[in-house]
Amino acid sequence: xxxxxxxxxxxxxxxxxxxxxxxxxxxxxxxxxxxxxxxxxxxxxxxxxxxxxxxxxxxxxxxxxxxxxxxxxxxxxxxxxxxxxxxxxxxxxxxxxxxxxxxxxxxxxxxxxxxxxxxxxxxxxxxxxxxxxxxxxxxxxxxxxxxxxxxxxxxxxxxxxxxxxxxxxxxxxxxxxxxxxxxxxxxxxxxxxxxxxxxxxxxxxxxxxxxxxxxxxxx
Numbered sequence: 191x192x193x194x195x196x197x198x199x200x201x202x203x204x205x206x207x208x209x210x211x212x213x214x215x216x217x218x219x220x221x222x223x224x225x226x227x228x229x230x231x232x233x234x235x236x237x238x239x240x241x242x243x244x245x246x247x248x249x250x251x252x253x254x255x256x257x258x259x260x261x262x263x264x265x266x267x268x269x270x271x272x273x274x275x276x277x278x279x280x281x282x283x284x285x286x287x288x289x290x291x292x293x294x295x296x297x298x299x300x301x302x303x304x305x306x307x308x309x310x311x312x313x314x315x316x317x318x319x320x321x322x323x324x325x326x327x328x329x330x331x332x333x334x335x336x337x338x339x340x341x342x343x344x345x346x347x348x349x350x351x352x353x354x355x356x357x358x359x360x361x362x363x364x365x366x367x368x369x370x371x372x373x374x375x376x377x378x379x380x381x382x383x384x385x386x387x388x389x390x391x392x393x394x395x396x397x398x399x400x401x402x403x404x405x406x407x408x409x
Contacts, residue, residue, distance in 0.1 A: 195229075198297045202233040205290035207281025209240055210274075213249050215287050216240065222291050227298035232273060235264035252278055 205223070209216055220241065228234035239258040240250040248254050252274050259270045394400050 197293075198229050199233075201290050201293035201297065202228055202230055203277050204281050205287065205294055206233060206236050206240075207277040207279075208284035208287035208290060209237075210251055210255070210278045211281060211284040212287065213251070215284070216244055216250070218288060219291050220244075222288075222295055227294050229297065229301065235259060235262070236274065236277070238262075239264070 205219070209219060223237070225234050225238045225241070228237055236255060236259065239255050239262065242262075243250045243254055243258055252271075256271050256274055259274070264270075392400055392404060
């Protein structure tokens, strides 16, 4: 991968434009990308605004992002509205959004490793660096950068199981959120329910009505 500033800026702009076109993809993107991964300060401010809007459960589009940018005081002396609209317009396709995200992450890691090497080289050129300390510091910095490169969207099965059981207990206690798709069976909705993105496995002995039950909710 060759590092060119123009390529970095293009990847960041394409990622932000794709997020405006398909805001629901933010769930995948934010598992990989942090605001600090952006090189351009304007792009970093926009991505931070998108994350704040998501926390407030507001869909990030050109209008809401512009308002959030204004409220945060970012983009001083810059026409934020034009830049944000341009991001939306120049993005070739939101279909490649995770490719853009991976590019942004790789460029960010490249800068982090490059900075570590430059700092180490400067200390060596000064002639007063302890080689053992310098090597250990450089190794730690590079190792941290490589760990960031291994960011995964997958969770440990134990963590997922704990989250599910906590949610079930909360629903049984009347503390859980409303399910996305009511089943028509109040007791079932309170305990489990059909939530967005859920994988529901229905198991029972033969001839217990599994097919009939599933047919009722087939879309």
